[in-house]
Amino acid sequence: MAATIKEIAKFANVSIATVSRALANDEKVKPETRQLIMEVAGKLNYNPNLLARNFVKKQSNIIGMVLPDISDEFFSELIKGVDETSFHSNFFTMITSSHENRSLETAVSTLMGGGLVGGIILLIPRLSSKLKEILHFNRVPYVIISGDNDIGNYDVVSIDNYQAAYNITAFLIREKGYRKVAHITGPSDNYDAIIRRNGFTDACRDNGVDVKPEWIIEGKFTRKSGEEACERLLSLNERPQAVLAANDMMALGCYNVCLNKGLKIPGDLGVAGFDDIFLARHLSPSLTTVQVNIEEVGKIATKILISRMLGDTSEPKKIKVAAQLKIRNSC
Amino acid sequence: MAATIKEIAKFANVSIATVSRALANDEKVKPETRQLIMEVAGKLNYNPNLLARNFVKKQSNIIGMVLPDISDEFFSELIKGVDETSFHSNFFTMITSSHENRSLETAVSTLMGGGLVGGIILLIPRLSSKLKEILHFNRVPYVIISGDNDIGNYDVVSIDNYQAAYNITAFLIREKGYRKVAHITGPSDNYDAIIRRNGFTDACRDNGVDVKPEWIIEGKFTRKSGEEACERLLSLNERPQAVLAANDMMALGCYNVCLNKGLKIPGDLGVAGFDDIFLARHLSPSLTTVQVNIEEVGKIATKILISRMLGDTSEPKKIKVAAQLKIRNSC
């Protein structure tokens, strides 16, 4: 059914080689011939068979994107960024996520193994050695989207967690005048969480604010853990005036606790979050937080990957995407 | 670098045809031969070249998924459902969304045109005639995920908007005892919105509840339109006791208005929503709403599509996925 270059060749009275060249914008095709071929192709509603093209060229213009198991509200923005950029360069985006029936490793090998995919974007906190092996065995370029930027010998695009945490803490202290600030961290083995905590403590130190050890409480990035941490903070002899939660969900936990206790935000306790999830601007009071342009992260990762797929062999890139302070009404 | 059947054939001292057959689990291969071939394949770390395979078979085990421009928190769940199901049948999932640089039509043609994709899942409210043309021209099977189920001669998976709206309305009246219920609809040209409205009015009628015309107000599915509608309702001489918003965002708008006016939910006004967005369970009070298992929608659509790709030519299927009442504290 679908037209092939063979048919175009017949109609245009040229060889298939010429058609192929004309379609590829080869300079050695006489303009008139080219013109004719294009016309015929248009009439025949020709679409190159991408399977055949990729096959013969031993390359693929498909980008594989591997997501972790959880579904996150950020994913669709990320995918959007990837898709938009890859489309722009005539690439396609293929998606897999790991889940109970399939490990991350399987997901990756399946995608790469068959030559279906010419490059991979991985959304993972850290590269396991097994994954690294698979990645290198298949010689397919890849870019990691991660919280951790300083790792390994490959391209990484990450959120600038440190700067973001530093900035929002400095904001609390310098702009808002809080001197007693607490921090609900993420899990202590989570790289994002560690970096954010560093940003927090450094900002306090740089602004001459003393952080009491009991004002730093470890959470789990869940609302519940935010509630528990907030309870603890409020039960302290010396209460903090404000708290920076390492993500918005834990900040939400603080909201709930304050609501229950009849405490006013920001009057009795200033609250700040991290992520700018959809919910943040809809809470009452709206939550001051830090927003990363996740679509931008996807775009940058894709641009790098495509340049690699096209042969760029320069030094691995380590890109940190700046976050933006979203000042609202919670502190 | 990557091993081919040719190499396996050489090592195993058989022909490439035998290798191909063994790999395809052809019954006419002697078990020992098969065994040997499998071993060699394993040793060589063989992965079939999917590009070559799809190419020669003139088919593709790639499912294309076309999303609208907006990014929605549901998308990642939907994608998850699609990916999980397609993986299960050894299919792959490719994603495109329409955006400013690309119409839905272009997105679809690009995907199908090149034979890259063997089937398509379309997330659209309605099939334009141009799109229909493209779809038929390419003879690639497709499944629509839509609000509208009764349309056209093709497979559609949809949310059961009518039943869901009917049920939640009946719940308000029968379980909660409200007799004066209002409805903030979606845009009047939106099919989902129309169906939901029908469910609402039918449930009222069936339960002997009289709906005043001024209690049905058209919104735009946005928070702001929900606020405006709620203001209008509250300014009425005869106020409704409860309001069903056609989506959670507009219900959120009602929350804001009540908060501003010092009205208690559900004491002064009962509020119910539709969608069960992430936010719904985190509002205070938590929002009673209706939840559709969107991952399930993706799974069902994918199953149907794959059966079509495998040759199923039975009558077009019209599946409605039931929604579930999420009873919380807002009414």
Place this chain on the structure above:
DNA sequence: ATGAAAGCGCTAACAT
């Protein structure tokens, strides 16, 4: 500037 022909890795007749 154009054509002829080889070949990519695989499948599927056809032959044995």
Place this chain on the structure above:
DNA sequence: ATGTTAGCGCTTTCAT
């Protein structure tokens, strides 16, 4: 049960 061979649509030498 296994081997031989043609050919899928395209790109790419190598000729002309």
